[in-house]
Amino acid sequence: MAYTIIDRRADALGGQRKDRALSAITTIGWHYTAVLRKNRAFITNHEAYWRDTLGWNRGGYHFYIDADGNIYQNYDYERITWGVKDNNWYVVHISVEAGNGNDYSQAQIDAREWLTRKIMADLNIPASKVKGHWEIYNNTSCPGYTKAQMDAFRAKLAQPAGSAAAAAPVAPVQVAPAPTPAPASKWVSESGTFAPDFAINVRSAPNTSGAIVATYNKGQSVRYDSYYNDGHYVWIHYKSYSGYDRYMVCRENGRAWGRFY
Ligand SMILES: [Zn+2]
Structure with a gap:
């Protein structure tokens, strides 16, 4: 299937700037937005939260895939965005509008694979450097996949697009990495x-x-x-x-x- 990237770089929170060289980018980070797909949130809702509640001067993700599987580009590759703690200078971030690891639609998964392959080709990044958020900085369950699932996605991405090995679906599992435990349950x-x-x-x-x-x-x-x-x-x-x-x-x-x- 052919995809179009919808360009909203002129509208993205904080705009564009050349914060780094393309050669600094070694890793593609996968995320979910942590809002259930059925709630129909959109990137502008997340930007409002980042700006108004967290006080951020820019967004979290270079690319965003909405609840219907449409792909948006928020930032140039050279822009450093706030996708993970302390490790953003070498990462391109993709986030999918989903609440947990079992909330992704097939359309979103397919769009993410296409986009990931495009970024791998653009920046010469190997499949082994496609990482879930918690694999880059482990303070979250984002993107809701286990290491076994991420390994299966990486194995697919290492195969040519459209090949039989790349077409094998990655089984959803109910067990995601445990979220960071909260302080004792106190009201x-x-x-x-x-x-x-x-x-x-x-x-x-x-x-x-x-x-x-x-x-x-x-x-x-x-x-x-x-x-x-x-x-x-x-x-x-x-x-x-x-x-x-x-x-x-x-x-x-x-x-x-x-x-x-
Ligand atoms: Zn994340």
């Missing part, structure tokens, strides 16, 4: 208001097995009295009018699912 008192960016379930317990008792939609807001970081999600708590404890996610892997007031 922290904090009064605030949270306004979701999209529909978020309200549950009877602070875990995704808790019964869904309501949903807050974009445009609504909820006043909360405390929060708790389980290492993946940050949960807020409030008491319902009828006196029940209610919980909802406000962040996933550090990324806000809405605004705080």
Whole structure:
């Protein structure tokens, strides 16, 4: 299948600059955005978070693949972007709009393979230097693949595109590298208001097995009295009018699912 790279370099957060020589680039880094594909976030949402919440002067990724598998270029290869901790000067970053290692669509996986092969050819980077985020700096489960899965992708990329060996699918697995453990599960008192960016379930317990008792939609807001970081999600708590404890996610892997007031 033929792909087109949609050029948004003129619009990307922080613009373009020649921060490094092409010869400095040795590695291609794979990422997910940590927002589920069904939420239909877009690169501009992530840029707003980086700029407004994290205070970044540029984005995380040279290339971005949206929920439908469309490829966007945010930065020139020579631009250094903020994709991983402490190791960005030698990496070209690709991020895919997906919430975890099992959330990628085949269209996204195919587009990522095509783009990765193009960058390998452009910069003379071998398949062995295609790395998952956590393989470059291990403070995350991003991009949600095990070492065995990454090895299988690298083996495919080492074969010519379209060959039988390259066509073999990499089996999804349910077990991803463990996220960095959170500090002990402590609730922290904090009064605030949270306004979701999209529909978020309200549950009877602070875990995704808790019964869904309501949903807050974009445009609504909820006043909360405390929060708790389980290492993946940050949960807020409030008491319902009828006196029940209610919980909802406000962040996933550090990324806000809405605004705080
Ligand atoms: Zn990442």
